[in-house]
Amino acid sequence: MKRTTCISAAASVVLIVGGPVSAATAASADTARTVTAAAAAVPTAETxxxxxxxxxxxxxxxxxxxxxxxxxxxxxxxxxxxxxxxxxxxxxxxxxxxxxxxxxxxxxxxxxxxxxxxxxxxxxxxxxxxxxxxxxxxxxxxxxxxxxxxxxxxxxxxxxxxxxxxxxxxxxxxxxxxxxxxxxxxxx
Missing domain, CATH: 3.10.450.40 (Nuclear Transport Factor 2; Chain: A,)
Incomplete structure (x- = not known):
């Protein structure tokens, strides 16, 4: 029982600490996609x-x-x-x-x-x-x-x-x- 509690506690720590990190990473990836798409959408006038x-x-x-x-x-x-x-x-x-x-x-x-x-x-x-x-x-x-x-x-x-x-x-x-x-x- 102690082992199950320790594993559950460790999983909770990973989720608690990892959740915001994962969310921040996902937000950064979304921002990067948005910036890249915006940069690609800027029209040029070379012709x-x-x-x-x-x-x-x-x-x-x-x-x-x-x-x-x-x-x-x-x-x-x-x-x-x-x-x-x-x-x-x-x-x-x-x-x-x-x-x-x-x-x-x-x-x-x-x-x-x-x-x-x-x-x-x-x-x-x-x-x-x-x-x-x-x-x-x-x-x-x-x-x-x-x-x-x-x-x-x-x-x-x-x-x-x-x-x-x-x-x-x-x-x-x-x-x-x-x-x-x-x-x-x-x-x-």
Missing amino acids: AEQASAAALKHYPGVVESLDKDGTVWHVDVISKDGKGHAELEVAADGTVTEENLDTDENPAEHKDLIAAKVTAEQAMKAALAAHPGQVWSVSWQDDEDGGAHYWEVEVRSSDGKTWDAHVDHATGKVTQSDSNSNNGDDNN
Whole structure:
């Protein structure tokens, strides 16, 4: 009987002392999983597509233009009603900074952009399908003389060439594409 009491007492001591230690260990493991998941959830903006997504999350609307300057992306977003215009900087870590915000735009100036069937993001995908590489810039081309509207997308390939693609605003078809190498030679 003494032996059973001693074993029970020893088991109680282990549970009493070990319980908080186990709980603390479990809590630390949960915290580590939470921190790791949170760190993994932080969006980066190393590509044009990621920069566009970060900008639109910060200021919902339609991307009008996007270009890379070093490690920073400059993104212009027009609100869906055409009255707002945000000039944003998106850092490589996904941080978005408002450089300029205008809420008194003339919606008529942006009606064609807002009505375009092909978004900047879709134009980037079309350009990359035609010319693999990395998108360096995309911009809405609004010909004020009544000409066709289109997206101009600059793609830089791994071989050092830069491709300037025109993407149709209604179909997403790459309608024109010019290549320039970094040494200034034109390859049309």
